[in-house]
Amino acid sequence: MRVLVVGGSGLLGRAVCSRAVDAGLSVVGTFHSGLIGVPGVDARRLDVTDRPAVRALVAEVRPDAVVGTPYRYGDWAVTADGAAHVALAAAEAGARLVHVSSDALHAGRPTPYPDDEPPTPVHAYGAAKAAAETAVRAIDPGAALVRTSLILGEGSKQIQLCRDALAGRAVLFSDELRCPIDVTDLADAVLELVVSSYAGLLNVAGPDAVSRAELGLLVAEREGLDPAGLKTATGAALGLSRPLDVRLDSARATDLLRTRLRGVRELLAP
Template identity: 45%
Template sequence: MIQPRILVTGGSGYLGGWVVRLARAGWSVTVTYLTHPPADPDPVTSWRWLDARDGPAVRALVETVRPAVVVHTAALNPGQGQDFDAVNAEGAGHVARAAAAVGARLIHVSTDVVFDGKKGGYTAADPLSPITPYGRSKALAEGAVREAGGEAVIVRTSLIYGWRPTAARQVSWIVEAAARGGTVRLFTDERRCPVWVESLAAALVELAGLAHTGVLHVAGTQALSRYEFGQRLLRFHGLDPALAVPVSSRESGLVCPLDCTLDCARARKLLRTPLPGVDEVLARCRR
């Protein structure tokens, strides 16, 4: 039986890697990477180097692979550089237009920080209001996906965490600092809906096989502050939760959206994939 083709951009990233692992069960998988080639490539997955900023290269690859679905996880995240618009916005536009040109369905990964964080409980219908360079680049990316005119789902998600096969950055810096005996200053007034990487990846793969289009919020069911999240992680890893020091964002001088919690009711109705909260995930992992 011939499997349908799926193209995953950013496959050497944390989320992209999990999408690749889960997609292998039902798809013929082609994966792109930019800075990190696969550490342990498997014989059934085709890996291609690709810079999403290069529109002709994106178009050529998509025309060659001719996937049924493209899952676009490649992005420049905070702390990885400053070229947000070129990578996130222009790159998303290149991918979206190339996918539309071959009739491929697009699953585009976006973020909760396309909102200003003034109210929380954001729905897919709420207007975008980013206040950071990263958030603005992701809002522009969403616009580029819409303008491409193809069959697309824009998946807004939140803080991604996990520790297999390695820890996500959202986890590792907290745990590593505390393991060295240091304290970690974490905001008490920034609230998000952390999402387990395996759940998010499974949701993206499930969406690849559905006909749903439009914007969908996919995140964990539990809203937590950075401080509450950090305390739970330290306790889970056998470290003293008191090493998490509560501070407010105002004390730091950073500009960040405070309450970017997402209303994910629509996703819970649509998807079979569960989207557990942090406490439920940690309880499962302890067993």
């Protein structure tokens, strides 16, 4: 099987490339500015906002499956339009599509979100992810769409944000809850979906809901950092338009997939 990973230079994209190579698949990964750096991957430069370029690359590679992971915070053309371009090219090539989405398209509420919950975005990034889903589902009803949460792992921006907050250089919100997931667990789940016939939305996130501030304390404990310096605030008090309590119910994924989705406390145990 040949798999095209669009956005292969990102944290998740690299993990998908690496795990796919380990599984013996033929892997082509795209990058725009960063490097993929995974042995065995055929790396190709691609601008996902350029629809003809996306179509040309997919037609050349002729993948059996396409994994779409590209996004750029605050960039509609990459996050929304780019996803549509990838979906269109994959459909034209008859390739299986797994599109990676985000919990950021939900507004937040006291109860967990099921897989099929309609988006309720409260900021531009969430709106872009919601638009991407709409485009993908319209173009390819057979595609799998993975909604995930904060992604942890080596090189994770979320872990670095915690370190910065512990050093007083950033702020973590105590009222912003998420269900963090390990990047390897997520990559394995994505690759399971590549070879499955699952269609539609699927929450794939960790079982533990923690605030960003709690995540910072877990990082401090694991890395032996002084938690006293942790800088926190509440999004509500600052009047920020951000999703706050966003917990994903991943029970369907747990039943469907062989991959065990580990909780954040297990992942960050000292």
